[in-house]
Amino acid sequence: MEILFATSNKHKFEEAKSFFGNARPALKLTHQPFDYSEIRSDNVEEIAKDAAAAAYKQFKKPLFVEDSGLFINSLNDFPGTFSAWTMKKIGNIGILRLMSDSTDRTAKFVSCIAYHDGKKISTFIGTCEGSIAIKISGVDGFGYDPIFIPQGEQKTFAQSIQLKNKLSHRYKVLLKFCEYLHD
């Protein structure tokens, strides 16, 4: 079986490739950069569905897309579905500055995979609860990994890629997607 992962984020593709390499070696994961004008929505599932439909129009083969975001409670769910854009503009430093007075540091990562099998779109959600660290720590991963500590742990995702690979929203959503493909 061959599935296309349509994404312009090479980190996301690498994570998925490594996941399927272990979990489903028979599945051939291919990659196509995919840039399109995303809809504005506060909901990752809505965005992912729209993106999957647009990607299928372009590539005309079974494919999936992934949309994810970091939702910080004390910042009214900022940066949410605008996480990639916010990262480019203000970075992790910006997030820590915004939270300089925040006693509530809880946050969650949410990821949605939308899979277009040629006939219909199916969606899968993965969530990882955690908190925003006081400072930037670690060099692994990408994006907000250096400031995100999963619930019950002491290290950021960027300090422990093993932790990330086991607990992350993306790992969880890939697992659900993989189980679905297997059925």
Add this chain to the structure above:
Amino acid sequence: MEILFATSNKHKFEEAKSFFGNARPALKLTHQPFDYSEIRSDNVEEIAKDAAAAAYKQFKKPLFVEDSGLFINSLNDFPGTFSAWTMKKIGNIGILRLMSDSTDRTAKFVSCIAYHDGKKISTFIGTCEGSIAIKISGVDGFGYDPIFIPQGEQKTFAQSIQLKNKLSHRYKVLLKFCEYLHD
């Protein structure tokens, strides 16, 4: 002549109504709330054009829409075209926190009106250069007015609505639009 201003921001409608009341009393400005899924773009003109096309489909009469944003130099043009969304999430307090270390406080407001006359879309741009204040001051206006000081002035837009009505990006773009309608 009657023109519809399609906007969900009542402050924007009030500003436009007051402007046309003085500048073109013969023009009848009407108002319809207009919510639609804006495209993601860093360009106010691109967004306004798309919105005007969508609004015309809905209302089927001559109309204009307006899109604007605050572009802060030291924050890589954040919050830009996501200004309204950012205001809801982190507010003026958030912007000041992000700039706690910024020596460069220059910023500009940019506004674009897109006018659909039934046949074609024309766009108009108004810009107001200025800087971000050290603290929130004033109660007039809305949005980022309490932290925006126009170039060469000492007060924020929210401290002097007279200043805002004379210098703002929205005043300038309405002036251009009004001249165009007059031709």
